[in-house]
Amino acid sequence: ATQAMTGQGGxxxxxxxxxxxxxxxxxxxxxxxxxxxMIGFVELCERIEELWHTRRDExxxxxxxxxxxxxxxxxxxxxxDGPTVADVDRAVAGLLEASDLVHGGLGGxxxxxxxxxxxxxxxxxxxxxxxxxxxxxxxxxxMASGGIYDHLGGGFSRYSVDGQWLVPHFEKMLYDNALLIRxxxxxxxxxxxxxxxxxxxxxxxxxxxxxxxxxxxxASAEDADSEGEEGKFYVWTEAEVRSVLGDDEGLAHAALAWxxxxxxxxxxxxxxxxxxxxxxxALERPAEIxxxxxxxxxxxxxxxxxxxxxxxxxxxxxxxxxxxxxxxxAADEPAWVAAAAEIAEFLLANLRRAxxxxxxxxxxxxxxxxxxxxxxxxxxxxxxxxxxxxxGEARWIxxxxxxxxxxxxxxxxxxxxxxxxxxxxAEALIARPKDLMDNATPGANGLAAxxxxxxxxxxxxxxxxxxxxxxxxxxGPLAVQHPTAFGHVLAAVDLVARGTxxxxxxxxxxxxxxxxxxxxxxxxxxxxxxxxxxxxxxxxEDGRAYVCRGYTCQLPATDVATLEAQLD
Numbered sequence: 350a351t352q353a354m355t356g357q358g359g360x361x362x363x364x365x366x367x368x369x370x371x372x373x374x375x376x377x378x379x380x381x382x383x384x385x386x387m388i389g390f391v392e393l394c395e396r397i398e399e400l401w402h403t404r405r406d407e408x409x410x411x412x413x414x415x416x417x418x419x420x421x422x423x424x425x426x427x428x429x430d431g432p433t434v435a436d437v438d439r440a441v442a443g444l445l446e447a448s449d450l451v452h453g454g455l456g457g458x459x460x461x462x463x464x465x466x467x468x469x470x471x472x473x474x475x476x477x478x479x480x481x482x483x484x485x486x487x488x489x490x491x492m493a494s495g496g497i498y499d500h501l502g503g504g505f506s507r508y509s510v511d512g513q514w515l516v517p518h519f520e521k522m523l524y525d526n527a528l529l530i531r532x533x534x535x536x537x538x539x540x541x542x543x544x545x546x547x548x549x550x551x552x553x554x555x556x557x558x559x560x561x562x563x564x565x566x567x568a569s570a571e572d573a574d575s576e577g578e579e580g581k582f583y584v585w586t587e588a589e590v591r592s593v594l595g596d597d598e599g600l601a602h603a604a605l606a607w608x609x610x611x612x613x614x615x616x617x618x619x620x621x622x623x624x625x626x627x628x629x630x631a632l633e634r635p636a637e638i639x640x641x642x643x644x645x646x647x648x649x650x651x652x653x654x655x656x657x658x659x660x661x662x663x664x665x666x667x668x669x670x671x672x673x674x675x676x677x678x679a680a681d682e683p684a685w686v687a688a689a690a691e692i693a694e695f696l697l698a699n700l701r702r703a704x705x706x707x708x709x710x711x712x713x714x715x716x717x718x719x720x721x722x723x724x725x726x727x728x729x730x731x732x733x734x735x736x737x738x739x740x741g742e743a744r745w746i747x748x749x750x751x752x753x754x755x756x757x758x759x760x761x762x763x764x765x766x767x768x769x770x771x772x773x774x775a776e777a778l779i780a781r782p783k784d785l786m787d788n789a790t791p792g793a794n795g796l797a798a799x800x801x802x803x804x805x806x807x808x809x810x811x812x813x814x815x816x817x818x819x820x821x822x823x824x825g826p827l828a829v830q831h832p833t834a835f836g837h838v839l840a841a842v843d844l845v846a847r848g849t850x851x852x853x854x855x856x857x858x859x860x861x862x863x864x865x866x867x868x869x870x871x872x873x874x875x876x877x878x879x880x881x882x883x884x885x886x887x888x889x890e891d892g893r894a895y896v897c898r899g900y901t902c903q904l905p906a907t908d909v910a911t912l913e914a915q916l917d
Contacts, residue, residue: 351375353418365397371412371779420780426765427822432829434846440832440839441473447833453488458512464528465787465836471535472871489536490630493548496622501646503551505529519573519580524790526556527668534676538869544632565695566661567669575655582652584620593648604641661711663700663721666692667728674739678866686739720775723768726756727796734804741878749804766819768797786834794820795837806849806874808883821845847872856891864909
């Protein structure tokens with residue numbers, strides 16, 4: 350309601366509603382007393398009370414109009430057969446046009462990572478689009494070189510207040526880091542550059558070290574502030590660096606130069622945010638800098654940490670499960686795959702009711718609460734599917750199917766297609782919305798479409814395939830016109846427009862499985878290990894790899910070179 354009335358949201362938020370919960374006035378911050386042309390909060394309340402008694406009909410009419418506007422997202426209808434390959438390519442061209450080819454990312458300050466849009470560029474790069482690859486690499490290098498990246502402890506802050514990625518809003522969110530783990534993984538798979546593998550490893554290290562909870566789930570976020578100051582935990586003075594590195598003047602000098610210290614600092618009170626923007630992309634550390642980094646990290650650990658938001662959210666944990674599973678399989682890091690499985694087990698044990706209904710949030714002292722949304726279910730479908738592809742365990746396909754069925758049973762719009770934000774069993778809202786666009790995280794309909802289409806390719810489920818295609822028909826035209834807002838939907842559009850490649854490897858052939866895992870194949874699915882109910886396995890001999898389109902396969906590959914040639 351606030352966004353609809355004012356054009357923007359944000360905290361704090363002030364909304365005045367009728368007794369039945371329909372908003373008629375909305376705004377964000379109001380000072381206590383009138384200031385600078387802005388009405389004071391107490392005066393505002395008095396004015397609302399006066400209007401409620403003297404002009405109530407007008408307020409009720411405004412509430413009716415706003416309520417109608419809030420339900421408008423659910424009224425979009427599909428038109429035509431859905432976008433084509435040429436439409437997808439046009440959308441990628443639109444993303445390139447919106448890209449900052451100097452500093453990376455999209456748009457100017459404040460600058461957000463926007464991993465869904467970047468993933469669309471990565472997928473285009475995997476198809477051989479050199480311009481998309483160049484734009485992606487520029488973004489990956491500048492983000493990881495800037496202060497938005499924690500050069501001592503790994504992980505990314507929420508966004509940069511400037512257009513060069515130097516000064517972050519220091520809050521660290523689980524969803525940002527989970528989504529960026531996948532993006533840097535794909536950057537590494539596309540380029541083979543060690544610096545992207547380094548950022549991937551350090552970011553996973555941060556999440557598992559600092560956000561993982563004793564019970565097994567992963568916390569939502571760390572605050573920007575500590576001791577009442579934003580960024581205090583992360584910034585340094587030159588004197589502090591020298592005191593940590595001791596009498597070794599050469600090491601201190603090298604560390605100060607490496608991390609971009611200069612006279613007067615680059616942040617408040619003469620402090621410095623460590624960064625590599627003076628040497629963008631030069632992230633691989635020589636031994637002496639590695640030693641300095643370790644010492645500074647240990648010293649920083651003695652500081653007062655930012656506050657921890659310890660609630661475990663199903664959706665955000667599912668993003669991490671998918672990222673860890675995919676990264677662990679690609680980088681041959683079994684510990685990452687094991688961590689993904691452990692987090693998934695925690696979600697199954699703690700965020701799913703006895704009757705099978707998924708819940709949204711869990712805390713150690715309060716348990717699980719709130720009915721899960723469509724985004725939770727869409728993220729879980731992808732997480733369990735990626736776990737199956739990483740481990741070869743059939744049970745994860747079973748779990749993915751159970752969640753996919755719940756997604757369609759609880760959230761599907763039988764009239765127009767697509768998924769509603771809330772389930773049919775949830776509290777009735779003044780308007781039942783549909784989450785269409787990407788924001789900081791993928792939109793629910795994009796999540797649902799990608800998850801259902803990939804699961805359909807693995808299981809040959811007509812129900813999942815038709816639902817995924819229906820979302821593409823519904824939102825595909827919008828995604829082509831506004832690719833920066835529908836990056837995840839574009840992935841679903843491409844799965845329909847270009848089709849899916851099914852790769853099947855029955856029997857014990859870890860070399861063939863690894864050859865597939867190493868590659869970034871955005872439109873491919875992989876079945877291996879334990880067999881499950883799917884035509885993919887029918888007539889397939891052990892010890893061979895089958896590369897198929899629409900379940901029609903090329904000649905079986907018995908060695909890695911042949912398989913790689915077919916994947917090419």
